[in-house]
Amino acid sequence: MTDIGLPGLDPVSDRPVFKQIADHLREAMNGPALPPGSKVPSESQLMTHYGVARMTIRNALQLLQSEGLTVAEHGKGVFVRSRPQVRRLASDRFARRHREQGKAAFIAETEESGGRPSVDSIQISEQEASAEVAKRLGLPAGQSVIVRSRRYLINDHPVETAVSYIPAHIAQGTQITHPNSGPGGIYARLEELGYRLDHFDEEIRSRMPLRDEVKALKLAPGIPVFHLIRTAYADDGQAVEVCDTVMSSDAYVLSYQLPAR
Amino acid sequence: MTDIGLPGLDPVSDRPVFKQIADHLREAMNGPALPPGSKVPSESQLMTHYGVARMTIRNALQLLQSEGLTVAEHGKGVFVRSRPQVRRLASDRFARRHREQGKAAFIAETEESGGRPSVDSIQISEQEASAEVAKRLGLPAGQSVIVRSRRYLINDHPVETAVSYIPAHIAQGTQITHPNSGPGGIYARLEELGYRLDHFDEEIRSRMPLRDEVKALKLAPGIPVFHLIRTAYADDGQAVEVCDTVMSSDAYVLSYQLPAR
DNA sequence: GCCGTCTACTCGTCTAGAGGAGTTGCTCTA
DNA sequence: TAGAGCAACTCCTCTAGACGAGTAGACGGC
Incomplete structure (x- = not known):
């Protein structure tokens, strides 16, 4: 076998065999023997090396996969996951100065970091607000709300889905109800409508x-998601939008600044 | 069997049997048939109901467990996870007004929400800063740093581990190097030392x-963690502490406020 | 040279068993 | 009645096979 120096099983250990094998592979992944990719x-090969049944090997591989450490590709093999490029979400990403440059936050940020952003699956409808959404919107x-759902991609790989809820009495008849919400995105539209965003x-x-x-x-197996719910408030304290997004956790690092005062 | 109204298999579907079974159970968990707990x-019972081999059933149960929906208890059975009480971390949790009341953030917050907080496994040492930590601390x-590691528990259930790194030239000889860092925690101590915290x-x-x-x-299988790295800055822009924490994701909801200006 | 087929290798799904160990509740005995 | 012992039930680990389907490289025919 492609010798990567795996040790043998410990015959006295009471740790299950498949966990021992997973440990060995995890170890190898930390060293130079099994680099990412x-x-x-x-x-x-592992069956021969350890002298155990196939199911035992599969249990070990399954464990690693559920930990997000490997990916199996049918017909090719099992590979060590390489950390993908991550997108950092900074806490000033919705600052007005960014919005005024005429690009939605996602597009601007992704281009800046050298990626090719795109948005698809845009769907717009008018619905009755769920109890949850109604509560957040006050x-x-x-009550009737405009629902905008879409999916964000970087280099054609999906990283995030988002659903926005805007009170119908605010969005009705504006560009917010169009698939292309115009320069600066819906937050720019809300401000044009006189809802000056506060936080x-x-x-x-x-x-x-x-x-x-x-x-x-x-999503690959073993990758959790961030579930983020954002509520936008105008400076009169009124909630004007709720955005419910689900993000692939291996594509994001969230970053916030907290006051100490 | 305890009849919870599971449908039969779809003989024409090309969806693998074990996934179909998982789908049925997931469905039942959403309804009243299989409430939390x-x-x-x-x-x-499932083998009999579906007429498949045990491994196929186990694959289905394994899938649900890896999704964090169920927990298996050896000798007892498999149970639907009930959502535990969550702790909300607000973005003003390190505000000075809280610190001045003489309690560390964790203790104060947990008591407020009716839980019984405790801290254990406190270990303090002096080490050379890793490249990562050194970079964050500037x-x-x-360079030598004081390392404080501890584990936080609510009602004796662990929810978070934390490791703080403070430059040795700041912390040396202060109460920060003692297991009990005194009223208000190490942030209060840092301020007493003249490092007025800014953000x-x-x-x-x-x-x-x-x-x-x-x-x-x-952690139960299928539960991800939050990995949070916090850097504290004094008002002269100097980083005075880095705190690396790992939190059980089913025990926390993080909450932040972002400026729109 | 190009293209299709064949084959060997990969992982995916599934069967049909074995023994083990933890939990629970019943039964029988003292 | 209290307790020990046992039986039945649970999930856990592991074996030894089967067939299927996706991939990639070798090989031969055109």
């Missing part, structure tokens, strides 16, 4: 993706 | 936990 020995339940609240959770999210974001 | 039918590599930068990642983290945080 390299190929892990095949199932049959509306009575069942945003962001709520962040992390969890494993749902089935649909795995598909929409082409 | 309830017991999923046993492997042998120190030459290899914090927080960097957030999400990923699956390492082996040690699973143990330290008693």
Whole structure:
């Protein structure tokens, strides 16, 4: 086999065999033997090396995959995940000075870091607000909202899905209801309508993706998602937008500045 | 079997059997048939119901577990995860007004929300800063730092581990090097030493936990962690502390306020 | 040289068993 | 009645096969 210096099993250890094998491979991945992108020995090679059944090897590989350390490619082999380029979300990303340059935050930031941004699956509809959304927007339940959903991609790879909810009485009849919301995005439109933005609240959770999210974001097994809910407030204290986004956690580092005063 | 109304398999679908079974169970968990905390039918019950081999059932259950939806308990059964109480981290949690009340952020917040906070595994040492830490602290590599590591628990359940790095020339000979850092925590001590805190930068990642983290945080399978790195800056722009924390993602919702100006 | 086929190798799915170990509750005995 | 012991049930680990489908390189025919 492609010898990467894997040790043998410890016959006295009571740690299950498949976990021991996973440990060995994890170890090798930390060293030079299995650098990111390299190929892990095949199932049959590992079977021969350790003298165990195929299922035992598969359990070990499965474990590593669920930890997000490897990806299996049908017909090719199992490979050590290489960390993809990440996008840093800074806490000033919605500052007015960026908005005034006429580009939505995502487009501007991605281009700056040398990526090719795109947006697809744009869908716009008018719906009754769910209890959750109504509460965040400070509306009575069942009030009508404009729903804008879309998917963001970098170099044609999906990284984020987003759904925005804007009270219908605000967005109705404006460019916000069009797929192309115009220069600076919907926040620029809201300001033109007289809703001067004051601040945003962001709520962040992390969890494993749902089935649909795995598909929409082409997520590898073992990669969690950020679930971020942002509420935009105008300077009169009124909530004017709620944005619910799900992001591939291996494509993002979130970054915030907190006051100490 | 405890009939929860599971449908049969779709013989024409090309979706693998174990995924179909997982789909059925996931569906049942969304409805009243399998509420949080309830017991999923046993492997042998599912074998009988679907007429498939045990491994196929186990694959399905394994999938749900890796999604963080269920927990298996040896000898008892598989149970639907119930969402634990979460702790909300607000972006003003390090505001001076809190610090001046003499309690560290974690203790104050947890008590406020009705939990019983505790801290254990406190270890303090002096080490050479790693390249990463040195860079964040703005120190030459290899400079000496005081390392404070500890684990936070709520109602005796671990939720977070944290390691702080403070330049030795600042912390040396102060209470910061003692396990009990005194009222208001190390941030209060830093201010007493004349480092008036100006702001914090927080960097957030999400990923699956390492082996040690699973143990330290008693994490169930399929639960990712937040990895948060906070840097504290004094008002002269100097970085005075770096804190590296790993948090169980099912115990936290992070919350930040962003300026729009 | 180019293209299609064949083959060997990869991982994916599934079957049908084995023994082990933790938990629970019943039964039988003292 | 209290306790020990046992049986039945749970999930965990592992074996030894089967067939399927995707990939890539060798090889031969055109």
